[in-house]
Each structure stands twice: as structure tokens, then as C-alpha cells.
Amino acid sequence: MPLLTLITQQSLDEDYLHVAERRAEQRRAASLGAEPEAPPTRRGGGHRTAAVVVAVFGIMVATAALQTSRNADVDQAGRSTLIDQVLTARAGIADQQERISRLGDRIAAAEATTAALRADRVTEEARERRLAARTGYGAVEGEGVRITVSDPATGGVLVEDRDLRLLVNGLWQAGAEAVSINGNRLTVLSSILLSGTTVAIEGRDLRPPYVVSAIGDSRTLQADLAETASGALFTQVAAQYGFGVERQNVSSMTLPAARPRPLRSVEELVVTPPGPPRGEENVS
Missing domain, CATH: 3.30.70.1880 (Protein of unknown function DUF881)
Structure with missing residues (x-):
């Protein structure tokens, strides 16, 4: 592990430094004729340092695992939420498309009705012009x-x-x-x-x-x-x-067209086939 290797290397480097300093002091004391001091042991200290490092590393690993688990739960919840939103949006789009299709059918029907009414209007206008020309109430x-x-x-x-x-x-x-x-x-x-x-x-x-x-x-x-x-x-x-x-x-x-002549009274002409018509139009 990079972190464990770094901590171990730093701990070993410090031990090597103390050992080197101690040996230098012993050589200096020997040159002066003094008794060299017994080097203090650091064996127990090295183990304690390694234990502390391992404990700290374990805590860090546990913390990282816990945080990863929590993030995974959050990510899973977010993913479920996004899936629900996507499904809801798709359902809404499907409803809108169906509504658009129904409206399109209604528009097509209305356009067909409008076209038929326009054709009927053109036909009736032509018929009106023909009748006006034949009866004299339209210019020809x-x-x-x-x-x-x-x-x-x-x-x-x-x-x-x-x-x-x-x-x-x-x-x-x-x-x-x-x-x-x-x-x-x-x-x-x-x-x-x-x-x-x-x-x-x-x-x-x-x-x-x-x-x-x-x-x-x-x-x-x-x-x-x-x-x-x-x-x-x-x-x-x-x-x-x-x-x-x-x-x-x-x-x-x-x-030119004739001047309109108002009708004072009109009676419906009733025809009973196959006999002759009964009643007559009364215009005065």
C-alpha cells in the first residue's frame, strides 16, 4: 500500500538515523578513552509505531469503506429516482402523443367538414346566381x-x-x-x-x-x-x-337586375301524386 510503505519507510529512516548518531558518539568516546554508553533499544518503540500506523490505516480504511457504502446507497437512491423520473416522463410523453394523435384526427375531420361546407357554399352560390339570372333578379x-x-x-x-x-x-x-x-x-x-x-x-x-x-x-x-x-x-x-x-x-x-318585388302572401303548394297538384301559389 503506498501510504503504509511511506509511513514504514519514514519510521525505518528515523531508526537508521539514531543508530548512525549513536555509533558516531561511541567512536568519539573511544577516541577520548571513555566508556561507550549502551545503546538504547528501540525495538519496542518500532513495534508500537508500526501498530499505531496499522491502527490508523485500519481506521482510514474502515472510514473509507463506510463512506463508500454510504455513497453507494446515495448513488443507488439517486439512480432509482432518475429511473422513476425517466419512466414518468416517458409515460407523460406517451399520453401527449396519444392526445396529439386524437387532436390530429379531430383537426382532419374538421378540415374535411370545412372543405365540404366550402364546396356546398360554392355550389349554392352558383345555384343562386343561376336562379337570379333565370328569374330576372340578377344582372346577366x-x-x-x-x-x-x-x-x-x-x-x-x-x-x-x-x-x-x-x-x-x-x-x-x-x-x-x-x-x-x-x-x-x-x-x-x-x-x-x-x-x-x-x-x-x-x-x-x-x-x-x-x-x-x-x-x-x-x-x-x-x-x-x-x-x-x-x-x-x-x-x-x-x-x-x-x-x-x-x-x-x-x-x-x-x-340589369330587376328591382326586388316583395311578396305579400305565399301559400305552400302541396302535391299528392299521382293526381294533379292541389292548392295554388297566391301572389298579389
Whole structure:
């Protein structure tokens, strides 16, 4: 052991030193003719020193062993604590991962629902635009025809509401998508009436010439109009009374939306198949 060897060597070195000093004194005394003193024995002292050293070393070893045991217990406790903390952290991470997975599923479901709602909204907006265009309560743009009807230049019978109704009905039958007269959009509820000597639409008087604009296929709309019963009758009446009629294909035109008309009363239409519908819609 390094410590024991050091202590032993130091003890032996001291003994050798005393022996050397004693021998030097004996030689000095012999040279002077004196009796040399008997060297004191250090045998017992050497054993005692070695015993003390061994005892001290034993105490140190015991202390070190005890401290090592205590440190081992502390290290073991610390290791167990760390293991518990690691296991607890892993369990917490597993719970969080499971929660993240559930939230991810909910987010995916919500995104799918949102996408479906957006698609439904786009579909409904398109349907609303189509209905607004067909009913007259939405502005429309496209190709079509413009027919200008004027009173006879020589006087006589003037253009009346029934004449314009023939023309408008013929355009609808020919496939027109939207119709207006002098910028007044016609709807499913519009009425063309004669007010004195002028034609009125929804109470608004019109002045000749009457410009009838219709959106549709400009390549076929005029021909299809001539083939309808209403269109053919309008052409006959116009020729009979000398109305001025000018027809023109238009590549692009815009018809404004009609003014909203509030419904005063509505009744549900109940249909019982296979018989005819009972009840009717009452709009006034």
C-alpha cells in the first residue's frame, strides 16, 4: 500500500538515523578513552509505531469503506429516482402523443367538414346566381339579339302591350335566357300593360321606340323566334300595321337586375301524386 510503505519507510529512516548518531558518539568516546554508553533499544518503540500506523490505516480504511457504502446507497437512491423520473416522463410523453394523435384526427375531420361546407357554399352560390339570372333578379351578360319596335311612321295603329307580349313570349319560346324592354328587366312576375296610349311595365311608362334585348345564342335565336307561334304572329301583326322592326345580333350585352318585388302572401303548394297538384301559389 503506498501510504503504509511511506509511513514504514519514514519510521525505518528515523531508526537508521539514531543508530548512525549513536555509533558516531561511541567512536568519539573511544577516541577520548571513555566508556561507550549502551545503546538504547528501540525495538519496542518500532513495534508500537508500526501498530499505531496499522491502527490508523485500519481506521482510514474502515472510514473509507463506510463512506463508500454510504455513497453507494446515495448513488443507488439517486439512480432509482432518475429511473422513476425517466419512466414518468416517458409515460407523460406517451399520453401527449396519444392526445396529439386524437387532436390530429379531430383537426382532419374538421378540415374535411370545412372543405365540404366550402364546396356546398360554392355550389349554392352558383345555384343562386343561376336562379337570379333565370328569374330576372340578377344582372346577366352575354350574346344575344336586340329588336327595336317603333310605331308606324305614317300614323295609324300604335304598338300596344299585346304586341310586345307576343314578341317577348316568342323570345322565351326560342330559348332566350333573359329579356328586357327599354332597360327594364322582365321577371316571372312582370306584367306588360297598356297605360293610356303607352306601354307600362310594373307601373313604369315606356316611350317608343321599344328596344327589346334578349340574351341567347345569337346564331340561332332569330331563326328560332320566327319558328315559334308567338314570333310568327308578331311578324304578321307588325307587317299588317306597319310597325318598324329592326333586328340586330349583338356579341355582348348586359341586362340589369330587376328591382326586388316583395311578396305579400305565399301559400305552400302541396302535391299528392299521382293526381294533379292541389292548392295554388297566391301572389298579389
